[in-house]
């Protein structure tokens with residue numbers, strides 16, 4: 001994957017303190033410091049965030065589209081994980 | 096669970112041949128792909144896709160990336176001669192954005208299995224195309240205004256459509272780019288406004304820029320639908336959602352009132368409002384000139400390629416040094 005532009009890094013930006021880091025794109029850089037500086041220049045030129053994570057793309061482990069069915073299936077049939085599964089008498093009020 | 100996770104420790108982008116083979120056995124991947132397009136679902140890098148869809152995207156996205164990078168050259172030409180410090184800051188920021196657009200697009204193309212080196216090589220050897228518009232010279236300061244207003248305006252029209260393109264990484268790059276583009280067009284129109292309401296000489300300069308950029312801008316949308324070789328597939332695959340002629344018409348409708356506001360005259364003498372279609376009838380650009388410029392014979396093609404090659408070559412020692420520095424750092428942390 002490394003070519004003359006260095007390896008690929010994924011960039012995550014936090015809009016402001018307290019919010020989750022969100023993936024915003026990727027870029028090439030030779031080392032972590034350069035990846036961080038280039039991310040700042042490329043992805044936060046207009047106040048898009050105040051904190052950045054960069055991670056080598058090759059270190060990311062991801063699920064696979066072919067497994068959508070079997071991999072995520074266990075979450076589909078468990079309706080008792082949702083609050084609407086339970087009946088609370090009207091008289092109780094908001095819960 | 097852990098077995099599955101280990102099996103998935105693959106490059107997150109490239110769908111390997113083995114995976115494709117396994118897929119072929121279980122479901123008809125082609126049908127799955129078609130049904131996703133029909134539902135307006137987005138195709139992601141690891142999803143199965145027809146080879147021609149992949150090739151079409153690599154070609155289109157890399158050409159788009161090249162256009163952003165080469166587009167920095169005609170405007171960069173005026174950074175040192177901008178008429179005020181404000182104008183210089185604005186132009187610098189604009190040209191920097193275009194460099195960023197190129198970077199978003201190159202990595203979007205890389206997610207389809209091509210490499211930055213391959214793409215840059217194709218650009219530098221003249222094999223790859225980029226937008227014909229950037230082979231025209233920027234002769235006066237008014238050209239900077241005309242480029243932001245007309246050229247970025249035309250690009251925005253195309254890019255707004257591409258925010259809903261069927262390939263995820265391309266669509267996401269477009270969303271970022273469109274956010275940044277609106278300032279580009281406005282700063283260009285501001286330059287045109289200042290000149291058009293300035294001295295008679297300044298107004299003439301603005302008119303001259305409009306005269307020279309009008310038809311090349313109309314060419315940016317590509318050949319007429321009847322002669323556009325790649326359009327059918329692009330529409331079928333939902334890469335594009337509107338045709339070249341539709342976008343061109345919308346651009347003309349939007350731009351004529353802006354020309355009138357400036358008190359300038361559109362160089363198209365036969366332009367006129369057509370009440371029936373609620374749009375303007377306008378003259379086609381000279382498509383022979385378009386072909387000629389695309390094939391390398393525009394006023395600045397050679398200069399653009401020489402500049403690109405020089406800048407890449409001048410950066411060679413920086414890449415070599417950075418690469419060596421990274422290698423040494425890795426060595427010392429490993430030890």
Ligand SMILES: [Fe+2]
Nearest residue numbers: 163192193196
């Ligand atoms: Fe751009």
Ligand SMILES: [Fe+2]
Nearest residue numbers: 193247276279
């Ligand atoms: Fe732009």
